[in-house]
Amino acid sequence: MRFCEYARKKLSSFRKRKPQIRQARKIVFQIHLHWDDQHSSYPFEAGKSLFSLFETAGIEILSDCGGTGTCGLCLVQILAGELPAPNPIERKHLTKTQLAQNIRLACQLSPKQEVSLRILSRRAPVAWRNLKPREVPDFQPNAKALEHWARGTQKPQRLGVAIDLGTTHLCLSLWDLSKGQRLAGRVGLNPQFTFGSDIMTRLAAASTEQTAKAISRITRAAIAEGLKQLVKKANCKLYQIEQLLIVGNTAMLVLLSGRKANQLLDPNYWAQFLDCQPLNTHAWAKNWGLAEGCIIELLPPLAGFVGSDLLAGLLATQLDGQTGGALLVDFGTNSEIALWDGKSLWVTSAAGGPAFEGSGISCGMPAGAGAAWRAEIKAGEKEFSLEVIGKGELKGISGSALVDIIAGLVKTGRLRANGLFHADLAQTGLKLAEKPREIILQKRDIDLFQRAKAAVGAGIVTLLQKSGLQKSALEQIYISGAFGSFLQVESAQQIGLIPELDPGKVKLCGNTALGGCEQQLFAANRQEKAKALKQKIRYFNLAQHPEFESLFFENLFLRPMKWPEGERNEF
Ligand code: FES
CATH class of the missing domain: 3.30.420.480 (Domain of unknown function (DUF4445))
Structure with missing residues (x-):
């Protein structure tokens, strides 16, 4: 009993003391942040991650991994103050030149004293729009x-x-x-x-x-x-x-x-x-x-x-009512693909990541005001001409412009089909703009795009294989999603993002998920319609496909998509 009483007193005195101990240890100092032509200072508690400061201060920076250190996007540059040497995660993501310029990953930094930093990877703000x-x-x-x-x-x-x-x-x-x-x-x-x-x-x-x-x-x-x-x-x-x-x-x-x-x-x-x-x-x-x-x-x-969203897309395009073979690709972070072969709707999904939507790309942004949506390069020239949404200042590159740029680089011989830059770009990447902000397409951006393209390509080829559809029987391709609204069909076909087909038969349909959802608002027999459609569906899980790896590898290459070999069904 005596011991219990002693312990109770100790515990209660510890509880009383604990806040003071914590308070005594709390070290707060200022972090000075600069971006574009603005700057602001924030109180910061030692031991926290710089990434958490951005979250609490509502500063949006590029991140594809939620601060876990796997994307390498949250770039900051140390302007003044001391920080520990780069850790292995930073060394993995940053080049020697970047490290020499004091460029670091925000999610890996926990300043212990006052520092001044420039944010290099601010996410371009996109507000609500009509x-x-x-x-x-x-x-x-x-x-x-x-x-x-x-x-x-x-x-x-x-x-x-x-x-x-x-x-x-x-x-x-x-x-x-x-x-x-x-x-x-x-x-x-x-x-x-x-x-x-x-x-x-x-x-x-x-x-x-x-x-x-x-x-x-x-x-x-x-x-x-x-x-x-x-x-x-x-x-x-x-x-x-x-x-x-x-x-x-x-x-x-x-x-x-x-x-x-x-x-x-x-x-x-x-x-x-x-x-x-x-x-x-x-x-x-x-x-x-x-x-x-x-x-x-x-x-x-x-x-x-x-x-x-794919169910809604099938309803909006009436894919199963087509008289010939028809393919629907809803491009997104999780791309969904459906193929109508006359009897069945073959469906799958491919998690390619957010590159199509301009996210995860160091100079990328969603297709909104300030985003380049189209890029063109003339034979013999080195500079791309960019068309910007809203005609204002260029803030970043949308997914559709990225497709144009990659196709243009391949066409002019400055990017190889395997995704490697020609020697003149290997060190620097492709500089697309210098002012008001520097916009550079880097090797890692090309890699990210190739991986997204390869996942979707593997999905399309798998469904073509499974259905056994003849190349000549494919009569229509529907492209859906925000990225798909701006896509240049020829650029997409040139680098194998979609199968080759007369561009007149490729329809950019916009947001078919919303379109199908709108239709469902008016459908008296919503469940029955969905049930009838589901009966035609043959779902294929790409992740468990034994040939996925080889198809993925084949589709990494920036060249027209190969039609699968094997038995073919007439439509
Ligand atoms: S947020 Fe992804 S590496 Fe820092």
Whole structure:
């Protein structure tokens, strides 16, 4: 008893003392940050990572790994002050020249005293913007559907919202259901990028309950913001929304609902259907300011990583109604591919990373104001002419311009088919702009693009192989996704991003996931339609394909895609 009493007293005195001890040890100093022509100073506690300062100060820098040290993108330059010598992770990612210039990785630095740094890898800010009509496939609801919504109501407006939750972007559109009119559309960034730009990094982060909840929370907050902007733009009220449908790839649906991220990380579940319906949509409706009876539905994924965004894409393009062979490629961080061979819909997904969306590329950015969307080089010239979205200052390179640049470099002999720069660029990379900011395409950017292209190429070739479709039987290619909207078909074919086919038969369709979701707002028999489509689907898990590695290797090369050999089916 005496010992217990002694221990209790000790513990209580320790508890009283503990904050003072901690306080005595806390060393706070200033970190001075410079970027472009701005600078700002922040109090900083010794022992923390510089990356965490960026997060708390709301400074967005490039990162593909959530600060785990695997992407090599979070570049800063030490201008003044002392920091420990570069660690092995930094030596792996940084060149000798960069190290000599005091360039370091922010996520690996824990300053112990005042330092002054320049941020070299600031993420170009992309705010919410309007959805342009040409970004979504045309759609006019039929009279029967309109009648259904107009029947027996005195309400001036009955509203519905379609949402495509993409890995990089969040797209929302607001519809007057009884008139069949799109009233407003908004596009913003998916805030989950702070947990990594590829889905596997985000899923790994969400394997702890606390982070899964945090990811779900920030995603729902972004949807709430998008909804507010929609109704403001259309001059109506949130409580008028009666139906809200969400599509996304499986990982996005899982991360939004906050359920089953662990299962999606387990290959045993990759061929199975995952139930990721949220458990309490009433709470979501309340938090979003929607009426109590508003229907909130996540359209379920097809299987594995093939989500309801592809299901929506199949509906929007009516792929299974085509008279010839037809291929749909929805390019994204997790690209989804479907092939119609006349009897079956062969589907798969390829996790190529975010290069197509300009993320993860040192000079890359999503296709928004300030992004180069097209690049051209004339024979015998060394400089690319770039077309910039919004015609303003060049801030970065979008995925479609990257395809043009790579194709242009291959065509002019400055980049080999294996992705190695010609000697004149080997040390420096390709300088695309000097002012107001330096924009350089580096070898590692080409590598990243090649890996994304190879994953999609392996997926396309696998489906062609499995279906046995004749080359002559392929009559139509549909390209979907933000990246696909701006793509130059010839450039894409030249480096083997899509199969060779008369460019007139390659259709850039915009966001088919949102388009299909909009159609589902008006579908009386939503479940039946999806069920009928699912019966035609043959899902193929690329990760378990024994030939995946050799196909991936073959498709790394920057040359036209090889049609697979073997038995062929006539259409
Ligand atoms: S290496 Fe620093 S954020 Fe990825």
